[in-house]
Amino acid sequence: MVFVGVDGGATKTLAVSADARGNIIGVGESGPxxxxxxxxxxxxxxxxxxxxxxxxxxxxxxxxxxxxGLAGMDTRHDFEVFEREAVNRILGRKVFVRHDAEIALVxxxxxxxxxxxxxxxxxxxxxxxxxxxxxxxxxxxxxxxxEGSAYFLGREALRAVLWAYDGxxxxxxxxxxxxxxxxxxxxxxxxxxxxxxxxxxxxIARLAPLVTEAAKSGDKVxxxxxxxxxxxxxxxxxxxxxxxxxxxxQPIKVATVGGVFRAGExxxxxxxSFLEKRYSVEIVEPEFPPAxxxxxLSYMLSGIEVSEEIVENIRRSYPxxxxxx
Numbered sequence: 001m002v003f004v005g006v007d008g009g010a011t012k013t014l015a016v017s018a019d020a021r022g023n024i025i026g027v028g029e030s031g032p033x034x035x036x037x038x039x040x041x042x043x044x045x046x047x048x049x050x051x052x053x054x055x056x057x058x059x060x061x062x063x064x065x066x067x068x069g070l071a072g073m074d075t076r077h078d079f080e081v082f083e084r085e086a087v088n089r090i091l092g093r094k095v096f097v098r099h100d101a102e103i104a105l106v107x108x109x110x111x112x113x114x115x116x117x118x119x120x121x122x123x124x125x126x127x128x129x130x131x132x133x134x135x136x137x138x139x140x141x142x143x144x145x146x147e148g149s150a151y152f153l154g155r156e157a158l159r160a161v162l163w164a165y166d167g168x169x170x171x172x173x174x175x176x177x178x179x180x181x182x183x184x185x186x187x188x189x190x191x192x193x194x195x196x197x198x199x200x201x202x203x204i205a206r207l208a209p210l211v212t213e214a215a216k217s218g219d220k221v222x223x224x225x226x227x228x229x230x231x232x233x234x235x236x237x238x239x240x241x242x243x244x245x246x247x248x249x250q251p252i253k254v255a256t257v258g259g260v261f262r263a264g265e266x267x268x269x270x271x272x273s274f275l276e277k278r279y280s281v282e283i284v285e286p287e288f289p290p291a292x293x294x295x296x297l298s299y300m301l302s303g304i305e306v307s308e309e310i311v312e313n314i315r316r317s318y319p320x321x322x323x324x325x
Contacts, residue, residue: 005294028053107293
């Protein structure tokens with residue numbers, strides 16, 4: 001049997017195929033497969049292109065099992081639409097559709113129980129308990145969600161600069177840093193940048209490193225913003241532990257992914273501190289990328305235990321540089 005895992009994002013799609021023992025057969029890469037970005041037909045086409053490429057070494061057209069971890073599958077409606085109108089066109093005899101946070105989690109923990117917190121431009125978390133039940137938290141977008149994300153840090157930096165300008169907040173080195181980054185000479189020009197020039201979510205998110213660097217240098221306002229971001233990210237974990245009844249599974253593995261966490265101890269230390277007020281946790285680096293997580297799910301959802309042999313064979317044979325979206 002041939003198993004395939006697909007990591008379908010908003011910019012590209014990655015597929016990896018393997019035999020029943022975890023020996024990698026091939027990989028494939030194509031365009032986006034978030035159906036909100038390219039439509040259902042475009043998503044199906046790009047998924048199948050990547051699957052075909054991954055199967056080329058064994059000259060197969062259809063895999064036995066395909067697990068899709070897709071960006072954009074944020075609501076029950078998304079799953080219903082995709083499963084009704086797209087799944088029967090995917091090149092797999094059996095096809096499973098999952099949220100992209102779930103495949104990232106399974107890759108990060110090798111399929112073991114745990115939680116993953118992803119804090120990049122936006123934020124989302126996912127968890128699986130010992131019974132194999134999965135739940136997600138957050139990921140509701142920048143208008144009503146994305147707490148603790150790079151966007152959150154950037155927006156709070158803009159707010160802090162304006163508050164300092166008003167006299168409502170403490171003075172902060174963020175004023176100088178933000179003005180330099182935006183190419184402005186007065187804090188009130190932030191209004192023009194945001195409302196007239198329409199700063200994008202990504203442009204605001206790019207201010208996040210200014211906040212974490214200022215926090216590292218001891219700026220009180222920046223430190224407060226980072227601490228609040230850490231608290232929000234910890235709340236994602238706390239909510240998932242409660243939802244899935246994982247209190248008895250301590251120490252709980254918590255994998256951290258995304259640009260916010262790459263700031264290091266300035267965010268990880270308060271994040272862990274908030275969690276340790278409630279649980280024993282182990283902060284871990286992801287073991288495998290999301291595409292391998294989707295492959296592992298193909299085994300797991302087919303009733304195959306992810307043995308040490310499978311893990312070792314994957315570790316030995318997967319080409320790392322091509323499996324990160």
